[in-house]
Amino acid sequence: MSLDYSGRNLRGKSFKGQNLTNADFSHADIRGANFTNAVLKGANFSHAKAGLQKRQAIFLVLVSLLLAGLSGFLFAFNGFLASFMFNNKSLENQVISWLTIIITIIFFVAAVRRGIQFAFGAGALTGAGAGAGTVALAVALAGALAVALTGAGAGALTGAGAGVGTGAVALAVALALAVAGAIAVAVALTGALAVAGVIAVAVALTGALTGALTLALTGAVALTGAGAVAIAGALVSAYIGWRAMKGDEKYAFIRNIAIAFAAFGGTSFRNADLTNANFTSATLKNTDFRNATLTRTCLRNVKKLDYARPGNTYLKYPQLRQVLITGNGRQKNFERQNLRGINLQGADLVDVSLIGADLSKANLQDSDLSRAKLVQTQLNATDFTGATLTGAYIEDWNITTHTNFRGVRCEYVYMRLPTDDNPEPWRKPDNREEVFGDGEFGDFIKPIVDTLDLYHNQGVDPRAIAISFKELAEKNPDADLELVAMEKRGADKFLIRAKVAPEADKSELNQQYFETYNYLKTLSPAEQKQHYLNQLSEKNKEIELKDKEIGLQQKQLASFENMIGTALGHPHSTATDIKTILVLAANPKTTSHLRLDEEVREIDAGLQRARKREKFDLQQRWAVGVRDISQALLDFKPHIVHFCGHGGGDDGLAFQNQTGQLQYVSTAALAGLFELFSPKSNQKVECVILNACYSEVQATAISQHIPYVIGMNQAVGDQAAIEFAVGFYSALGAGESIDFAYKLGCNAIAIAGIPENLTPIIHVK
Structure with missing residues (x-):
């Protein structure tokens, strides 16, 4: 009997490593709960509330405000010293002051327009260094050296202060990032973006004014400069934090740091098995999904998924997260992404591009895949029950006997991608006046279910193909690989089709084959041959192959290689040659x-x-x-x-x-x-x-x-x-x-x- 925790207060509870298959956590408060390494297959978390407990949230908000105030103070200190040096008649100090202001302005402008990483390289524009922090340090050293060379005693102190102040730019810049991250954390914690931003800016300005008043011993000019720099720094930091949490790619690493920091102490599903788990309408702010198994996990209408820590799961793709939540993936591009086990049941996937993607074990029940590009898509054990595939492009898709096509609605498909000259390439049924009747698409697709399609689209090496295929067959004897077709596609594309046993994992076979093939392509012909001879030598040790058998295998390899060359239209030689x-x-x-x-x-x-x-x-x-x-x-x-x-x-x-x-x-x-x-x-x-x-x-x-x-x-x-x-x-x-x-x-x-x-x-x- 499954456990029932529905509607209960489970804040801070530990379920670490427990078997909670089919447990019911619907409407439960699981903030701060620890599900690390737990087995949660089929568990129900619908309308559950995950995230941080209040005391942890308050602590992190206070830390973020402290960082904001400290950053404002350091900006003010730097502005004060720059203004102070303007009042000094020393040419060296005047130059240092101008360089400090220019570098700061360059950093601010670059950070806002191009992103933080670009901003650290923007100092190169001044010719003084490769990044803003490096520039500030270089100017500080130059100022100190200039003062030392002049031998000015009093000026040496001023120059040293200038060096410290200019060096503070680097520290202030670093802390500006901390402010941005802190504001982002506050946003992630409270959900009140505007309020958190205003509070952080206010604290930063308070720190700035305090620092300026403390340091302004020489007059109103220094105070004005300190305040201006502090205000600018606080506003830029607030802006960066806001844009980071909005998902701006320019500030992605700040967002990632903030999310990771905020998820510390939140609900943890790290390494948990969430196969077929249901999170419909759950709140997932500050939740840790690192290394979790998310096979067919339902995430429809969840809240705050953007503030969860995704790790390397498919949740790391921002565009995909929205599709999981809303079910609207129309015209989206997910080419060559690892989407194994994703749950897109009932989703609108019209005109979606899934070229080269891995959708093995995915749930696509009742989804609309009209005109979807499923070219070279891995679809082992994918569930298409009730899906619509009319007009889909299925060139070289990798389906298996475990791919489920029950109740699929499909009037016609295309066996090739469209081109300008041929917008409806290789339509099936061939007669454009005909469509598949009920159940006919399944009958049409059945003959190619039991084949492994090895598609080469980036240069073709016949010897590498021959060796890779033979190794694949030898390493997987239970797969019963049997070559059935070879076909040239375009100028430099090639397809090998092999019959396989019904129970074979075609996705795994495909991966094994291309690992060997891509490695062999890096070798010279002589090294490829030596690789194959080494494989035969290892096999000889295991099963005592005779010289006669080894020789025959080498001849078979050569014949296979030349068959491939012939199919490509530029054979190395024919077998009889x-x-x-x-x-x-x-x-x-x-x-x-x-x-x-x-x-x-x-x-x-x-x-x-x-x-x-x-x-x-x-x-x-x-x-x-x-x-x-x-x-x-x-x-x-x-x-x-x-x-x-x-x-x-x-x-x-x-x-x-x-x-x-x-x-x-x-x-x-x-x-x-x-x-x-x-x-x-x-x-x-x-x-x-x-x-x-x-x-x-x-x-x-x-x-x-x-x-x-x-x-x-x-x-x-x-x-x-x-x-x-x-x-x-x-x-x-x-x-x-x-x-x-x-x-x-x-x-x-x-x-x-x-x-x-x-x-x-x-x-x-």
């Missing part, structure tokens, strides 16, 4: 050590730097055994086979047996193997490079079946082998022919100063 390079490396235990790792690393680096790097897929097999050769050819279906290791001339090429010991594979066996994988046998191998000593014998035999074969006619050193490989693959990566690549490889050996440039021999069939 990608050439797979298979490196077979063997260095048996009983043979001399070769720098094979360096050779392969240089090949990979050269391809990554190449202009057409996307046309090549480099695969590697290390410590290749006799049994591994044919298996690798079957697994990867390579176009180019690159062997690096030892050659034995007529004995064959050196591989290793199951114990890691040397075992030669004969020339005839190698020739027979490549005959099976030749283009004549409908296989893909078009080039074989035998980067091993005395391998021309094998190259000659293999060339009977493979179009291009390169072997070595004598012993070849490690460095020469590396230089040849780098030159050869750099040329291929630049789009050159195999014949040209061979010549460049030989030339690379010569340029390196190695006398082995005639060692590589090419056989062309």
